[in-house]
Every structure is written in structure tokens, then in C-alpha cells.
Amino acid sequence: xxxxxxxxxxxxxxxxxxxxxxxxxxxxxxNDSGIALQAMDNSHVALVSMLLRSDAFSPFRxxxxxxxxxNLGSLTKVLRAAQNDDVLTxxxxxxxxVVNLVFENSANDRISEYxxxxxxxxxxxxxxxxxxxxxxxxxxxxxFQRICRDLSAxxxxxxxxxxxxxxxxxxxGDIGSGSVHLKQNSNMDKxxxxxxxxxxxxxxxxxxxxxxxxFCKASGxxxxxxxxxxxxxxxLVEYGLVNNSYLRFYLAPKIGDEE
Amino acid sequence: MARVTxxxxxPKEATPEPPVSTVKPLPSxxxxxxxxxxxxxxxxxxxxxxxxxxxxxxxxxxxxxxxQEGFYEFTRIVAPKKECRSWLITGEExxxxxxxxNRIGAxxxxxxxxxxxxTPIDLLFLLLPALAPKTAKDTKQHFLALDDYLxxxxxxxxxxxxxxxxxxxLKTTIEKKLRxxxxxxDAGDETMYRLSNDKLLAILIKKxxxxxxxxxxxxxxxxxxxxxxxxxxxxxxxxxxxLSTISISEESTENDSQVSTTTTAESQTSISTAxxxxxxxxxxxxxxxxxxxxxxxxxxxxxxxxxYLSTSYLPPSLHAPVTTHAHTSPTFTPLATHLxxxxxxxxxxxxxxxxxxxxxxxxAIEEDDDRVFERExxxxxxxxxxxxxxxxxxxxxxxxxxxxxxxKKMSSFFVKVAKKT
Numbered sequence: 001x002x003x004x005x006x007x008x009x010x011x012x013x014x015x016x017x018x019x020x021x022x023x024x025x026x027x028x029x030x031n032d033s034g035i036a037l038q039a040m041d042n043s044h045v046a047l048v049s050m051l052l053r054s055d056a057f058s059p060f061r062x063x064x065x066x067x068x069x070x071n072l073g074s075l076t077k078v079l080r081a082a083q084n085d086d087v088l089t090x091x092x093x094x095x096x097x098v099v100n101l102v103f104e105n106s107a108n109d110r111i112s113e114y115x116x117x118x119x120x121x122x123x124x125x126x127x128x129x130x131x132x133x134x135x136x137x138x139x140x141x142x143x144f145q146r147i148c149r150d151l152s153a154x155x156x157x158x159x160x161x162x163x164x165x166x167x168x169x170x171x172x173g174d175i176g177s178g179s180v181h182l183k184q185n186s187n188m189d190k191x192x193x194x195x196x197x198x199x200x201x202x203x204x205x206x207x208x209x210x211x212x213x214x215f216c217k218a219s220g221x222x223x224x225x226x227x228x229x230x231x232x233x234x235x236l237v238e239y240g241l242v243n244n245s246y247l248r249f250y251l252a253p254k255i256g257d258e259e
Numbered sequence: 260m261a262r263v264t265x266x267x268x269x270p271k272e273a274t275p276e277p278p279v280s281t282v283k284p285l286p287s288x289x290x291x292x293x294x295x296x297x298x299x300x301x302x303x304x305x306x307x308x309x310x311x312x313x314x315x316x317x318x319x320x321x322x323x324x325x326x327q328e329g330f331y332e333f334t335r336i337v338a339p340k341k342e343c344r345s346w347l348i349t350g351e352e353x354x355x356x357x358x359x360x361n362r363i364g365a366x367x368x369x370x371x372x373x374x375x376x377x378t379p380i381d382l383l384f385l386l387l388p389a390l391a392p393k394t395a396k397d398t399k400q401h402f403l404a405l406d407d408y409l410x411x412x413x414x415x416x417x418x419x420x421x422x423x424x425x426x427x428x429l430k431t432t433i434e435k436k437l438r439x440x441x442x443x444x445d446a447g448d449e450t451m452y453r454l455s456n457d458k459l460l461a462i463l464i465k466k467x468x469x470x471x472x473x474x475x476x477x478x479x480x481x482x483x484x485x486x487x488x489x490x491x492x493x494x495x496x497x498x499x500x501x502l503s504t505i506s507i508s509e510e511s512t513e514n515d516s517q518v519s520t521t522t523t524a525e526s527q528t529s530i531s532t533a534x535x536x537x538x539x540x541x542x543x544x545x546x547x548x549x550x551x552x553x554x555x556x557x558x559x560x561x562x563x564x565x566x567y568l569s570t571s572y573l574p575p576s577l578h579a580p581v582t583t584h585a586h587t588s589p590t591f592t593p594l595a596t597h598l599x600x601x602x603x604x605x606x607x608x609x610x611x612x613x614x615x616x617x618x619x620x621x622x623a624i625e626e627d628d629d630r631v632f633e634r635e636x637x638x639x640x641x642x643x644x645x646x647x648x649x650x651x652x653x654x655x656x657x658x659x660x661x662x663x664x665x666x667k668k669m670s671s672f673f674v675k676v677a678k679k680t
Contacts, residue, residue: 021654024647042659045666047673073650126673156662210661214654234672252672254665 002030002066002092004057009103010084011056011221015247018218018239019048020072022249025121028068030092034060034245038125046211047234047250049128055243064094069121078114128250133228133236135162136198139182141225141239143193145216147180152209154178157254161204162229167197171209192223203229206254212237215249222247293369295346296333297376303327305426309418314384314572319416322385323377326426330385331377344372383436383462384572388415390440390454391574402444402451405434456580463581467564475560483563488551490601551597558594 006012019026019039026039026048034053040046054060082088082103091100098115105111147169151158155173162168170179186194218239219225228236234250241247298306306325313320323331346369389411392400409430412419423430440459441452474480569581586595 021652021658024651024655040669042655043661043663043666044668044670045663047669073652124670124675126669127676128673208661208663208666210658214658234669250669250672252666252669255667256665 001061001063001094002068002090002096003059003061004030004035004054004090005059006057006088006090008084009079009082009086009088011052011241012088013079013082013084014218014221015050015052015241016072016075016079018215018221018247019050020076021214021217022046022048023072025069025071025119027121027123028070029065030062030068031065032062035090039123040126041211045208045252046214047126047128049248049250050246052241052245053243056241056245066092066094066096067121068092068096068099069119070099070116071119074116078116081112081114131228131230131233131236132200133233134199134201134203134230135167135228136196137162137167137182137227137229138194138196138198138224139227140193141216141219141222143182143195144225144227145213145219148209148212148216151178151180152213156209157206158209158212159204159206160227160229160235161202162197162199163202164197164199167195203231205229205231205235207235207251208254211251215251218247218249293348293367295348295369295374297374298323299325299328299331299377299379301328307422309422310416311385311418312388312415314387314574315570317388317574322380324422326428328379329432330380330382332380333375333377336374336376337372345369346372346374380572381436381466382432383440386412386433386436387454387572387577388574390437390452391576392454400453402442402446402453404446404449404451405430405437408437408452409433456577459577460581460584463565463568464561466568467561470564470568471557471560475564479563479567480560484556484559487559487598488556488601490551552593555594555597558591562591562594 019037022041023039026037029036029038032054034051034056036052037048037050039048041048054062078101082101083105085107086103086105089102089104091102092098096118098117101114101116103112103114148158151169151171154175154177155171158169158171160167160169166181166183168179168181171177182195184195184197186196215237221241222239224240226236226238226240228238232253232255234252237249237251239247302323302325306323309322309324310319311322312318321333323333325331348367348369386408389408409419409423423433437452440454440462442455442458444451444453475484565581569578573581
């Protein structure tokens with residue numbers, strides 16, 4: 001029996017919105033520590049990992065480990081019926097055929113209830129080790145989104161070069177080239193807008209911009225985004241959620257066609 | 260032959276009355292409606308309807324037994340579905356019907372227009388289940404005394420015992436039949452019997468010959484003889500190609516429908532399957548010039564009636580010896596060669612057909628169940644994929660177009676683990 005109550009439906013709405021374009025069907029693995037999700041895109045070069053800890057729900061009850069195989073398209077359709085401020089309750093039996101979603105509007109006592117049919121999804125699960133990254137950049141999520149959007153107008157890929165001076169996003173395309181350079185700075189008034197760079201050694205990697213812009217759909221979830229880079233390992237783009245929950249994206253670097 | 264197996268008004272006895280008849284109508288309800296029987300004219304007053312084991316399928320079936328004339332089986336004649344549906348049974352003679360109804364009281368209308376005709380059946384066939392080995396594999400047969408066989412009969416249907424005890428003549432007839440079909444061994448003053456396939460075959464062939472002598476019924480003749488021996492018209496011989504196309508497609512339709520139109524239902528169906536082999540193999544013949552040797556139709560008729568006999572009257576365990584005989588014995592060799600000659604030409608004609616006539620080639624493919632299934636599967640998969648494609652959003656499609664060259668798969672960075680849940 002699973003029963004998880006979210007005070008604000010918008011969190012789940014946004015999470016699903018952010019990943020539904022990357023993966024179509026995925027298992028929501030529920031256990032007593034929370035609800036986790038791991039899925040790869042069709043080409044298997046990017047990976048989404050989400051964890052909503054039990055603390056994010058009130059209350060959270062999960063007696064047995066359950067995998068809820070859900071089509072994200074269907075989930076989006078149902079979540080569209082929820083308003084951002086609705087109280088959302090997820091329910092499922094121990095061996096469920098359906099997952100039940102209840103949206104309660106506390107203001108006008110409106111309760112809507114939906115069942116989504118579950119599916120059996122056979123996905124491989126990857127173990128992601130804790131990695132000490134060579135560079136960790138924290139910046140405003142909107143800033144990162146803007147950079148990706150702007151540069152994707154010029155090129156398909158962006159090189160992210162991190163030195164102790166700062167971080168440089170650069171691209172080269174048919175119509176020309178462009179770059180955005182960010183220096184480390186701390187904004188006391190608006191801490192979210194500060195740029196923090198934690199560097200152990202300089203790195204320079206190239207990534208697909210199309211994927212990065214896709215990741216940026218999660219920008220509404222968090223004010224800041226954390227980019228972690230190391231040579232020869234996937235880029236980690238992390239959006240922190242409440243109570244140490246997170247939404248992480250991994251993207252394989254482009255190797256061999258750097259310019 | 261669909262034999263009536265239930266709901267026959269039990270107390271009914273064959274009236275010795277001349278032309279036939281005897282339906283003792285039940286009050287009025289439809290639970291056990293009267294049935295129309297055509298019974299033998301000169302049946303003795305002792306005649307009975309008995310329930311005996313059907314030799315072909317072992318099901319208990321009704322037979323008409325007359326101590327003098329022997330056994331009769333019932334053949335149900337069913338009016339075509341669309342035509343007259345009921346009998347009006349009255350006390351008077353009704354002009355149209357070929358038999359008259361004896362009727363007490365006012366008229367009665369039976370719902371079903373079935374007519375049960377009693378036709379003589381050789382006692383031998385009724386004995387065969389007791390004589391034949393239980394299964395086809397069980398080849399080792401023992402010599403048994405007449406009484407042992409009678410016991411077997413009693414065990415199969417309980418009507419046998421009263422019949423044999425009441426009519427002593429029956430016992431002697433049975434013994435005569437046994438002598439005709441069995442190898443015998445004298446043990447003391449008792450004679451022991453064992454079914455002899457050769458003797459049985461000889462009898463069957465005699466019966467078949469008698470059946471053929473006056474020609475097969477038109478429906479059988481049409482289905483199994485004419486069609487089977489039809490010489491296909493080859494394109495080469497014809498100047499007008501469209502004509503030849505027609506003749507070929509006609510053939511294929513004939514080939515397809517194998518359900519015979521004879522009055523009988525069940526056993527008939529099984530016959531048609533049994534005869535499928537000759538039927539298909541004959542279908543085409545070498546050039547339109549190939550002539551059918553005069554003895555061939557007779558042989559094929561013989562074989563057809565043999566398999567008819569075996570499917571409708573022989574226990575399953577006896578089918579194999581009969582069919583092997585019908586296919587291998589020297590008598591039938593000319594037939595076999597002729598049929599194979601036809602078969603080889605048939606493939607030729609089929610090949611030609613597939614080139615010249617696209618329609619029939621399509622049909623040939625469709626007839627192949629496996630391929631149909633495969634195609635359906637493919638189609639289904641394709642549709643599923645298309646549906647999936649349609650359901651995915653624009654962004655997903657765009658992401659598919661992304662150039663992922665130089666990007667390694669996630670699994671090359673992270674190790675696969677077994678799922679914990």
C-alpha cells in the first residue's frame with residue numbers, strides 16, 4: 001500500500017513536465033525512503049534520476065517496494081487536471097494495476113480523483129557512483145537556460161570550459177560563433193543569482209545543446225542549478241528540490257569532434 | 260450420418276402397417292416432439308428400435324431391428340434451412356408427402372422437418388467394434404470364442420443381450436458374419452475367431468463394388484470423381500488467355516469447398532477429409548491432351564466408396580489398414596500413377612497461374628495460415644509503432660534527430676545493477 005500526499009501538486013507537475021520529453025515510459029520505484037525514478041532517453045546518452053524523499057510528502061506511507069510503470073504522457077494528461085496549489089495524494093495497492101491520484105482543492109472542497117493504468121516496463125537500472133567532480137558550477141537556473149537557448153541558435157553543441165577565471169560556454173556554427181563567459185561572483189542580495197565555481201582542475205567538455213535545453217525544462221523547479229563536470233564522465237545537471245530531494249540529469253560528453 | 264441419438268419417443272414400435280410410418284405424438288408439448296420415420300414395409304411385429312454402439316464413433320445410436328430383415332440404421336434427412344421447416348401431421352393422408360402419417364387426434368405440426376429413413380445396415384458393421392482392436396497400435400489380437408465377442412457386445416450396449424436371447428436366429432447370423440470376416444481356429448468343439456483384415460477388406464471391396472455398380476450418388480460423383488479427374492486447361496493450348504484464366508479459377512474454388520452436400524452430416528465431413536488427398540492431387544493433369552484411361556474413374560469410384568465405408572462404418576482402429584490397402588494395392592496402381600501425373604501437371608498449372616493471374620496468386624498466399632499470421636503480426640507491430648510514434652511529443656521527435664555521434668552510451672559510464680525493488 002502506497003499513500004503519499006504532496007501539499008502542492010505543482011512539484012510533481014513540474015517534475016513530470018521536465019522529463020516527459022526525455023523519456024516516455026518509466027518506473028516510479030516506491031519504497032519507504034521515498035519515490036525514485038531512473039530512466040534513459042531513447043538514444044541512451046542521457047539519463048534522468050529523480051528522488052523524492054519521504055520527507056517531501058506529508059504523510060508518506062509505503063509498506064512494500066512497488067514499481068509503478070507509468071506512461072508519462074498519460075501522467076501529464078492527468079496532472080493537467082490538477083491546479084498548482086491542489087493537495088495531491090498518490091495511492092496504489094501492493095500489487096497495483098492502477099495508480100490513483102486525488103487532487104483536493106482546500107479552498108472550495110473540490111476533490112477530483114483519477115486512475116492511471118500501469119504498465120510493465122522492463123528497464124535496466126544503472127548504478128551511479130558518487131563522483132568527485134573536477135569542477136562544480138552553481139548558477140541561476142534561468143541563467144543556464146538562457147545560455148543554452150541563446151547558443152543553440154548557433155550550433156548543436158556547446159563546449160563548457162571551466163578554469164579558475166570562470167566558466168566559458170562557447171559554440172561555433174555555420175553562421176558564426178558565440179560564447180558566454182561567467183565569472184565567479186556572489187550576490188548578497190539575491191543569492192540565487194550568484195555564480196559559484198568549485199574547481200579542483202580545469203576541464204573542457206563538449207555537449208549536445210539540444211539535450212541541455214531539454215534539461216532546462218526543469219528550471220521552474222529550482223532557483224539554482226548545479227553543473228558538475230569531470231573529464232571523460234557524463235555531465236551532471238542537478239536541480240535541487242525541497243528536503244534534499246533532487247532531479248538530476250546526466251549527459252554523455254561529445255568526444256572527438258571538439259573544435 | 261447424423262443418427263438420432265436422443266429424445267425418440269421410446270414406446271414407439273414399428274407398426275406392421277404397409278407403407279410405413281408411426282409417429283405416436285405426445286400430448287402437445289414440445290419437449291419430446293414426434294418425429295417422422297420411414298420404416299421398412301414388411302417389418303415383423305417384433306421389430307424394435309434399439310440403442311447400439313455406432314461402429315464409426317462409438318456413440319450410442321438408434322437402430323431399427325427386425326428379426327427377419329436384420330438391422331436398419333436411421334438416416335436423418337434434413338430439409339434445406341431455407342425451405343420447408345415443419346411437418347404438418349394429420350390423421351388423413353396428405354397428398355404431397357411421400358409417406359402418410361398415422362395420427363390420433365387433430366393435426367400436429369412438428370417444428371423440425373426432419374425425416375428419419377431406416378435403411379438396411381449389415382450386421383457385420385455393428386459387430387466390428389467388438390472385433391476390432393481397441394487402438395490402431397494394438398496389433399496383437401487373440402483368438403476368442405463367440406461368447407467372448409458377445410460379452411464384448413453386451414458390455415458396449417445393453418440392448419444386445421435381450422436381442423440375442425429373444426431371437427436365437429440373431430446369434431447364428433452373428434456367427435455366420437464372424438466366420439466370413441475372421442480367421443478361425445478350432446479348440447476342442449469350440450471355434451475361436453480372430454478378425455482378419457484381408458477377409459474384411461475383401462468384404463469391403465465387394466460392398467464397394469456393389470456400391471459403384473450403379474454409379475455413385477451424383478453429389479459424390481461430382482465431388483470426388485469428376486473434380487478429381489478434371490484435366491486442367493493449360494494456357495499454352497488456349498489462344499484466348501482470359502478463357503483459361505476462368506477455367507483455372509473455377510478449379511480452385513472447387514478445390515476449396517470440400518463439404519459435401521449429401522444428406523448426411525458428420526461422417527460425410529470426415530469422408531471429405533479422408534479423400535482430400537486424391538482430390539487435390541488430381542486436380543490438374545498433364546496438358547489438356549492427357550486423356551483419362553477408361554478404368555481410372557471406376558478405380559477412383561471404388562476407392563471413394565471404400566473410404567466412405569471405412570469412415571462411416573468402421574471403428575477408427577480399422578481405418579489404417581483399409582486406407583493403406585486403398586493406396587497401395589496393385590489394383591489401384593494405375594490410379595495412383597494417373598493421379599501423380601495429374602499432380603505434377605497441377606503444380607505446373609499453378610505456377611503458370613501465379614504468373615498469369617495475380618488474383619489467384621494472392622489467394623494462394625492467403626490460404627497459407629502461417630503466412631497470414633505472420634503478416635498480421637507484422638501489421639499489428641507496425642500499427643503499434645505508428646501509434647507510439649504519434650503519441651510522442653514534438654520534443655521527443657526532435658531529440659531523436661539530435662546528432663549523438665561521439666557520445667557514448669550511459670551504460671559505458673555507469674554499471675548496470677540488478678533492480679532492488
